[in-house]
Amino acid sequence: xxxxxxDQTRRATAASEIEEPSSAQTPERAPPASQLRxxxxxxxxxFGSLPNTILTLLAFWLLWEILPPLVRWGLVDAVFSxxxxxxxxxxxxGACWALMGEKNRLMLFGVYPYDQxxxxxxxxxxxxxxxxxxxxxxxxxxxxxxxxxVCLAVVGILMWGGVLGLAYVETAQWGGLxxxxxxxxxxxxxxxxxxxxxxLGRRSDLPAIRALSVGYIELVRGVPLVSVLFMASVMxxxxxxxxxxxxxxxxxxxxxxxxxxxxxxxxxxxxLQAIPRGQEExxxxxxxxxxxxxxMVVLPQxxxxxxxxxxxQFISCFKDTSLVTIVGLYDLLAATKAALADPDxxxxxxxxxxxxxxxxxxxxxxMSRYSQWLERELAKGSRR
Amino acid sequence: xxxxxxVELIDVQKWYGAFHVLKDVSLSVAxxxxxxxxxPSGSGKSTMIRCINRLEEHQGGRIVVNGVELADDLKAIExxxxxxxxxxxxxxxFPHLTVLENLTLAPLWVKRVPKREAEAIAMQYLxxxxxxxxxxxxxGQLSGxxxxxxxxxxxxxxxxxxxxxxxxxxALDPEMVKEVLDVMIELAGExxxxxCVTHEMGFARAVADKMVFMAxxxxxxxxxPAQFFTNPKSERTRQFQGQIIGH
Ligand SMILES: Nc1ncnc2c1ncn2[C@@H]1O[C@H](COP(=O)(O)OP(=O)(O)OP(=O)(O)O)[C@@H](O)[C@H]1O
Ligand SMILES: [Mg+2]
Numbered sequence: 001x002x003x004x005x006x007d008q009t010r011r012a013t014a015a016s017e018i019e020e021p022s023s024a025q026t027p028e029r030a031p032p033a034s035q036l037r038x039x040x041x042x043x044x045x046x047f048g049s050l051p052n053t054i055l056t057l058l059a060f061w062l063l064w065e066i067l068p069p070l071v072r073w074g075l076v077d078a079v080f081s082x083x084x085x086x087x088x089x090x091x092x093x094g095a096c097w098a099l100m101g102e103k104n105r106l107m108l109f110g111v112y113p114y115d116q117x118x119x120x121x122x123x124x125x126x127x128x129x130x131x132x133x134x135x136x137x138x139x140x141x142x143x144x145x146x147x148x149x150v151c152l153a154v155v156g157i158l159m160w161g162g163v164l165g166l167a168y169v170e171t172a173q174w175g176g177l178x179x180x181x182x183x184x185x186x187x188x189x190x191x192x193x194x195x196x197x198x199x200l201g202r203r204s205d206l207p208a209i210r211a212l213s214v215g216y217i218e219l220v221r222g223v224p225l226v227s228v229l230f231m232a233s234v235m236x237x238x239x240x241x242x243x244x245x246x247x248x249x250x251x252x253x254x255x256x257x258x259x260x261x262x263x264x265x266x267x268x269x270x271x272l273q274a275i276p277r278g279q280e281e282x283x284x285x286x287x288x289x290x291x292x293x294x295x296m297v298v299l300p301q302x303x304x305x306x307x308x309x310x311x312x313q314f315i316s317c318f319k320d321t322s323l324v325t326i327v328g329l330y331d332l333l334a335a336t337k338a339a340l341a342d343p344d345x346x347x348x349x350x351x352x353x354x355x356x357x358x359x360x361x362x363x364x365x366x367m368s369r370y371s372q373w374l375e376r377e378l379a380k381g382s383r384r
Numbered sequence: 385x386x387x388x389x390x391v392e393l394i395d396v397q398k399w400y401g402a403f404h405v406l407k408d409v410s411l412s413v414a415x416x417x418x419x420x421x422x423x424p425s426g427s428g429k430s431t432m433i434r435c436i437n438r439l440e441e442h443q444g445g446r447i448v449v450n451g452v453e454l455a456d457d458l459k460a461i462e463x464x465x466x467x468x469x470x471x472x473x474x475x476x477x478f479p480h481l482t483v484l485e486n487l488t489l490a491p492l493w494v495k496r497v498p499k500r501e502a503e504a505i506a507m508q509y510l511x512x513x514x515x516x517x518x519x520x521x522x523x524g525q526l527s528g529x530x531x532x533x534x535x536x537x538x539x540x541x542x543x544x545x546x547x548x549x550x551x552x553x554x555a556l557d558p559e560m561v562k563e564v565l566d567v568m569i570e571l572a573g574e575x576x577x578x579x580c581v582t583h584e585m586g587f588a589r590a591v592a593d594k595m596v597f598m599a600x601x602x603x604x605x606x607x608x609p610a611q612f613f614t615n616p617k618s619e620r621t622r623q624f625q626g627q628i629i630g631h
Contacts, residue, residue: 278472278476279476283478284437284438285437285465285469285470285472285539286542287463287466287490287542288490288494296489297478297489301480
């Protein structure tokens with residue numbers, strides 16, 4: 001410990017700013033350009049060493065074996081036009097994309113009344129449009145909350161009907177993509193705040209709250225979603241008084257929410273634990289209340305750290321909605337399966353499932369890419 | 385300087401598990417007084433100073449701040465924390481907020497000051513710690529000395545009447561120590577009540593009204609700087625001084 005010389009500290013002088021090293025002294029130089037771009041790259045990355053070369057050749061051989069037949073099946077020999085019906089597909093050796101022309105509405109909207117399909121279609125388009133809008137950072141703001149509230153109301157009216165001259169459609173008839181999207185989005189949106197409460201509860205100083213959170217999380221994490229859904233749809237009604245029934249869709253939603261929240265809570269807790277104690281102490285010392293401290297100091301940092309596991313859970317939740325089929329709901333996958341029940345088209349189930357898989361994949365891929373972007377975007381300012 | 389103490393610790397006791405960290409700690413600080421606390425590592429200096437704004441809970445004795453006794457009353461604790469600023473060894477700035485946002489957070493939410501006004505106050509304190517040009521940067525983009533000055537400004541933004549410093553310069557590179565001490569000396573000159581844990585003896589000589597020496601959880605000696613440096617009463621103090629000056 002160096003005691004500072006007396007007179008030095010007494011002389012309270014102007015601040016001694018740390019000067020940035022000026023970049024003028026060392027002129028900036030461009031990185032060395034590689035002359036043969038492609039060749040240089042290939043030599044370095046593909047044939048850099050013997051194992052590398054072997055792997056590269058192996059990969060090329062596999063591609064050679066797989067790609068051409070795949071292209072032939074999927075594109076060259078495939079039937080695209082639904083005009084010839086299932087018969088033209090049976091004659092062709094390639095894929096039967098005509099199936100999609102014929103069955104797309106059944107696959108997308110399930111058992112929703114056929115002549116009313118424009119309603120779920122419009123609702124889905126609205127939700128996807130608003131999702132895309134919400135993803136743009138420059139559009140973030142309080143208005144989005146209102147936009148979502150309005151959107152939810154409009155979607156509700158479109159799906160249920162019963163007002164404005166729209167025929168009433170009960171939830172048992174909902175199906176396909178709108179059902180999948182609805183369950184996933186609502187499940188995630190409801191589970192997220194719940195998971196934050198659970199994670200905070202698990203770290204609470206109050207033993208009762210801590211025990212409750214830990215008990216809940218461990219209980220739910222210990223059972224598969226299928227059984228949670230079964231409980232929600234078969235067991236739960238047994239506890240209700242006679243005559244009271246809760247919508248099957250709602251029960252499934254509650255099941256998914258409760259299940260997802262338990263997993264999310266663990267991801268959030270990981271973030272909370274990574275925040276140094278000093279952050280909370282500084283917030284305490286400033287007189288912030290517990291909730292202010294959490295909302296403005298701890299959670300913004302903690303959640304940013306755990307975007308990848310959180311989005312992982314979102315993706316899981318999205319795909320897990322396909323399990324609601326076991327309680328008799330027609331989500332996208334179940335609707336696809338139902339559409340393929342037609343004996344004429346049954347041989348082309350592979351194409352049907354590929355299409356459904358593509359829909360799932362595109363949503364999940366979007367979430368995954370978006371989370372990567374979000375992580376970079378949010379890290380921009382506070383980079384060390 | 386009025387005589388009624390603004391901070392008073394009376395026979396404060398604290399344990400970490402079975403470990404007795406604070407033993408009969410008594411201390412009284414008058415308005416405007418500057419108290420420098422020193423002592424060997426692990427002697428309980430941080431623990432003592434952190435009890436004053438209830439970052440740590442004491443288990444025996446009494447702590448009275450501005451006439452309010454620290455007890456389990458959450459409202460009282462929040463009021464006291466508003467009026468007691470604290471500066472930490474490791475700055476503890478909020479890395480996800482800009483310097484200006486760090487400074488306005490508490491005024492906006494704790495005191496409900498309008499945004500414009502909070503920002504004006506923040507800029508005023510940034511001027512005082514001589515880094516107004518850094519207002520829109522993030523803490524991670526500043527040097528250690530600049531960060532600590534922001535931390536001091538952040539504490540000042542609530543217009544506290546008492547400031548606590550827990551080794552504010554010991555995480556800094558030597559060349560940055562001075563810029564922080566300069567700010568603290570200036571603050572002392574304005575009549576702020578200050579309790580500083582520090583081993584900067586030059587600073588202590590310059591501003592302290594009272595030196596407190598702690599060892600093994602006890603206050604071993606309380607003296608004026610003149611007495612403390614030239615003629616300490618206890619053998620333990622002499623030993624300690626020999627160590628830190630001997631370096
Ligand atoms: N949370 C804790 N749990 C258990 N023991 C602790 C805790 N915090 C501090 N201690 C112990 O209490 C004693 C006093 O710690 P304190 O931080 O107050 O010392 P200090 O005088 O500030 O030392 P330093 O100069 O190293 O900062 C030390 O022996 C330390 O190990
Ligand atoms: Mg300490």
